[in-house]
Amino acid sequence: xxxxxxxxxxxxxxxxxxxxxxxxxxxxxxxxxxxxxxxxxxxxxxxxxxxxxxxxxxxxxxxxxxxxxxxxxxxxxxxxxxxxxxxxxxxxxxxxxxxxxxxxxxxxxxxxxxxxxxxxxxxxxxxxxxxxxxxxxxxxxxxxxxxxxxxxxxxxxxxxxxxxxxxxxxxxxxxxxxxxxxxxxxxxxxxxxxxxxxxxxxxxxxxxxxxxxxxxxxxxxxxxxxxxxxxxxxxxxxxxxxxxxxxxxxxxxxxxxxxxxxxxxxxxxxxxxxxxxxxxxxxxxxxxxxxxxxxxxxxxxxxxxxxxxxxxxxxxxxxxxxxxxxxxxxxxxxxxxxxxxxxxxxxxxxxxxxxxxxxxxxxxxxxxxxxxx
Numbered sequence: 382x383x384x385x386x387x388x389x390x391x392x393x394x395x396x397x398x399x400x401x402x403x404x405x406x407x408x409x410x411x412x413x414x415x416x417x418x419x420x421x422x423x424x425x426x427x428x429x430x431x432x433x434x435x436x437x438x439x440x441x442x443x444x445x446x447x448x449x450x451x452x453x454x455x456x457x458x459x460x461x462x463x464x465x466x467x468x469x470x471x472x473x474x475x476x477x478x479x480x481x482x483x484x485x486x487x488x489x490x491x492x493x494x495x496x497x498x499x500x501x502x503x504x505x506x507x508x509x510x511x512x513x514x515x516x517x518x519x520x521x522x523x524x525x526x527x528x529x530x531x532x533x534x535x536x537x538x539x540x541x542x543x544x545x546x547x548x549x550x551x552x553x554x555x556x557x558x559x560x561x562x563x564x565x566x567x568x569x570x571x572x573x574x575x576x577x578x579x580x581x582x583x584x585x586x587x588x589x590x591x592x593x594x595x596x597x598x599x600x601x602x603x604x605x606x607x608x609x610x611x612x613x614x615x616x617x618x619x620x621x622x623x624x625x626x627x628x629x630x631x632x633x634x635x636x637x638x639x640x641x642x643x644x645x646x647x648x649x650x651x652x653x654x655x656x657x658x659x660x661x662x663x664x665x666x667x668x669x670x671x672x673x674x675x676x677x678x679x680x681x682x683x684x685x686x687x688x689x690x691x692x693x694x695x696x697x698x699x700x701x702x703x704x705x706x707x708x709x710x711x712x713x714x715x716x717x718x719x720x721x722x723x724x725x726x727x728x729x730x731x732x733x734x735x736x737x738x739x740x741x742x743x744x745x746x747x748x749x750x751x752x753x754x
Contacts (some may be wrong), residue, residue: 422732422739422751425706427713430671433728435644437480438718439686444477449604452670457482457509457519465739469563470595472681476520478565482507482525486533489690517559521566531552537576542662545736546576557647564594571604584608589715599636602627603643610647620644628670634679638670659699670693672704690718690731702741706752 414545418590423429437444450459462704467474488502508527525547535542550573567590574584590633591601602624609615609623631637633638644669650658658664671692680687689708696705716722716731724730742752 389452408615411672415429424709424734425739425752427735427739430713430728430732433720433731434715434717436483436717437476438690439683439712439715440682441473441476441480444480448480451481451505452484452488454608455505455508457505460522461509461516461518464521466629467628469560469565470598472598472600475565475568475598475600476683478521478525478569481522482529485522487527489530490533491493492752501540508528514718515559517563518554520552520556520559521563523571524549524556524566524569526553528569528576531576532572543577546723549573550577559729562594564591564598567594568598568601568604569590571601571608575608578614579608581614595671597632597635597637597677598639598718599687602637602640603687606643606647610644612647617648620647634677634682636674636682636684636688637679638674638677639691642667642688642695643670643719646694659695664695664699668692668699668701675708684713685717686715687718689714689718693731693734694720694737697738697741702738702745703747705734705738706742706747709738 436448447459447463451457451669462633464474464477464481465478476539477657485503485506490502492502503526504526506519510523513519527545531549535545550570552653553566553570553573556563556569560566567587570587572585579587588605590596591605595601606620606624607613609620611617616622621641621644624640627640628638645664671688675685675688675692676738678688689712693705694711696702704721713735716727721727721731723733
């Protein structure tokens with residue numbers, strides 16, 4: 382186990398990400414890329430690292446098309462139309478709001494003061510808010526944009542951080558007034574509550590508003606889970622309790638059964654201090670719950686890719702190679718999800734785990750022909 386993870390660390394540091402692993406029953410070894418028995422993810426139809434889409438966890442062709450239009454023309458109306466036609470209480474609206482906000486934030490980081498022939502990045506969002514101040518979708522995107530700016534560009538607890546989040550809270554209030562039945566403004570406020578340190582009673586008031594509108598919203602539960610983690614305003618016990626309670630009341634076809642796995646991820650120990658952590662009962666139960674959730678999820682659930690990506694991380698860490706491969710063939714191509722998005726190079730991080738899964742799978746006799754799609 383220690384040798385395997387030393388290998389992974391070496392791979393990451395050296396940026397050796399794909400076909401340089403030997404598939405031997407005696408173990409996984411580093412080899413040259415032209416070695417005849419080097420495991421190659423391309424044999425499974427996996428996408429090259431440089432082509433992996435880091436913007437979202439899974440495909441959303443309508444969103445991709447609109448993002449291309451908006452960013453290419455700096456015209457916001459296509460984004461407004463897409464959000465207006467997206468179910469208010471569903472997971473996809475929340476994901477699309479996040480994607481538009483993230484696109485504007487990324488543009489701004491690349492062109493903070495504008496460049497020759499182009500204004501500052503994210504100008505389309507500023508135009509959207511100025512030209513359609515009563516557009517609920519625009520207000521929600523603006524609020525989420527400000528939240529992302531606070532967490533990405535400012536240090537938690539500083540005056541700058543709090544000022545940005547206070548502005549985001551005002552935008553949330555506007556979005557909630559414009560769309561009273563939409564849970565998205567309150568889901569955004571969960572992140573504001575975490576950043577500003579709402580007392581637990583105040584946080585619960587926001588949470589109740591979400592439960593009134595979308596009680597089984599997976600994205601909302603993931604956002605709330607962060608508040609209850611010990612690195613923010615709760616504890617390991619509170620986070621586990623919240624996740625397990627949500628999983629216990631999960632309706633048929635819901636992905637909430639996977640929430641304990643996210644709670645485990647948020648409280649990962651230093652691996653050097655814990656022997657066989659990934660083989661413990663807590664981790665095994667959380668993995669099984671997430672596998673059950675993924676298997677029984679409603680077709681087309683936009684949150685399913687989030688669960689599968691986290692499963693890849695835990696299944697590889699647990700050396701459950703075949704099960705990891707079964708998840709990889711269902712998500713490969715998009716890597717905009719935990720845990721990859723916490724890395725400065727999400728595609729590279731994902732590619733390391735994918736390469737390890739392929740090598741481990743083949744070291745135990747697996748081949749492309751034996752992998753079900």
